[in-house]
Each structure stands twice: as C-alpha cells, then as structure tokens.
Amino acid sequence: MATQKLVCVKAREAAKAKHPLFGEIQLVPNVDYDLDEAEIKRLGKSVELVKPAVASDSDEQE
C-alpha cells in the first residue's frame, strides 16, 4: 500500500472537504482534521497547520 501523507489541520471556517477515509465532509470551524496534502493545498486559507505531518501507513512505524 502506498504511503499517504496525512496532516493535522484546524478548520478556520465551514467548508466542504474530501476526507481520506470518510469521503466528502463538512468542516466545522476550530475542529482538527487529518487531511492529505493535496486537499489542504486546495482548501488554502480555510485551514491552518496544527502539527507536523503524520504518516498513516503502519509500515512506516517502528
């Protein structure tokens, strides 16, 4: 399975986003979400980074 980079971001405003696990969701302001980098780039200023990237693929873990 290919590694998918997920990044934890905080929603700044209500917006529709594509979640890697749950499909299209409605972001709730001030709530954290794990989204992939391409989706975060698409959302632009609707979200802000809250912590460094975390890999979702278990084979990257020790």
Next chain:
Amino acid sequence: MPSASKGKLEYESSRTLYAMGALTDSGDTTTFTSSAALFSRYEGSEPDVRPNGVISGCEITTNTTNDTVSISAGTVYVAGAEVSVTAGTQAITRDGSNGYLITSITVNGSGTLAATAGTAHASAHSETRAASGGPALLATTVVELGQIRTTSITAAAILSSEIKTTRNVHREDAFFPGWTENDNDGSITFVAALMENHTGPVPKVVSAEYSEPQFSEQIDAVDFVPVEQSNTQNSTSVYNGSVGSSSTSLNQGSFTFYPREGNGITDPLITEKDKNLWFKFFPKRSGTRHLKGKGILGVTRSYPADNNISVACTISGDKAFTEHAS
C-alpha cells in the same frame, strides 16, 4: 351566493400499499417524507415506522481481555427488518501513534458486530464526526451501538468510563428520539434532529410501510358537515364583575346519503362502518377547492314506509378538517 348544489363527497374506498422502504430526509434530519400524500389510518393499514436503531438489549460492557468489550444479546431495526443480535465480544484496534481514539461498535443487517475506528489525535477527543480524535462516519447499512474512547496506544482492558452510549449522540436507538406521524402530508417528524453519523454525512435510515388512501365518490349524498373546532366562552362571577375564559371542542362531522340497490345493507360505504376513513368534500364538483379530513364512520339507517331509505352518517375525527385550494 354560492351553494353546494353541485357538490361532491368522496371517501377512502381503497388504499395503495407502499412496502417497507426508506423515507426521504427533507434536509433538516427531523422531518422525513414518504411517497404518499396522505397516510391511511384504516385498520391494518396504519403506518409502520421503523427507524434504524436498537430495539432492546445490545448493551456494551467491559471485558477482562485487553482492547475488547462485551455486547449483550438484543434486537435492532436495520432497513425496516428486525434483526436479532447474539451476545458476543468485539475487539478494537488502537492507533499506532496517537492515543486519543474513538471506536464505534456497530451491528449490520446480518447481526454481525464490528468496530470502526475514527481518526486518532495526539491529545484530545472530538465530538465531531470525521474530525481528528472524533468518531468515524459509518455506512448507512449499520447501527451504532456505542463508542469506545481510548486515550493511550498501549493495550489494556477497556474501562466502563471509556464506554459511551448516550442515545442520539453515541448510540442509535430505534425509538429515540420519538416522532409524530403527519397523516395530512404523509411525513413523520422527529421531536429532535437525528445525529448525522453516517457517510454523507447523513442520519440513520428511517424506514416505513404505509398506505395511501384512494378515493371514490359517494353518490346521492347531501348535508355534509365537516369535523370542526368550536370555541366556547365561559365566565365566572367575581365580586367586581366577571372573569372570562374560553374553551375549545371538536364537533362531530356528518352527512346523509340515500342508498340505491344496496338498501343500506350492501352499499360500499356501509361495509366500511366503524372504520377510520379519509373524506374529501368538494363544494363545487368541477372545482379543486375541497375540505379534507378523517374520522371513524358511524351510520344510522332509516327505513320509512312512505319515503326513501336514508343513512345518516357521522364522522368522529381527532382533528378538524383542513382546507385545500388544489
């Protein structure tokens, strides 16, 4: 001045049955609409509403095995079918990196238990579905029995404090929130909005079997009076005058018809006596304006020697007839 000399009275003479199927969310997760314009209340044809959720049992409790919970036997509604759930255990999988994880315990239409993890967060849980640290959005084919909220990546026995089963928040209950059935427009309205815990996000599936009335004209009918509310003024004398109050009551509806070959014995409407029927009255036969309502049909037959046989009918309704322009 208009008269009802060309009026038309119709009654519920038959019904179209809609088999158990999903109702449509009107968009507020509170009111769900059906394919019927009216719900029939005819004996044996009343709506049978079955929202997905737990009917009985299916309680989640702790288990001595690490990362495992016990689920008691019970029954659930899934897509309108009553499904038996056998008592069992269900393991959960903790996240490898972040400790704060919410795992939903579910059961499907085959009675099979499963665990679906949300996304883990480093330091906090969230009540928001699909959020980091929040519960998952689930398939619409499963019923959520409850949630397990773990705070560590290390395997351990699940504590009772980590099991959450608040109805309409963590757990889907078939009969909570309750609902009212709107016979006048073929919809149901829950007393509170349903949680949106399924992929979409959408609320649980609400299924129902119901019948829509079909109308036939009652020929040779006259003197229709709808079920209507009346207001009464009451007053009580006091030393310096009187104190007034008002009360309301529902008047019984009525009409008369003159039977033909049935002689008031085998006429189609007579065979429906003491049944709860819908009625429509059009003051102008060719128009669309009408009154609509339902009630239990009562009949009083008269067989005079020197006049026509007549049947005086009463309509004992639980609500006033309503006005419709089309």
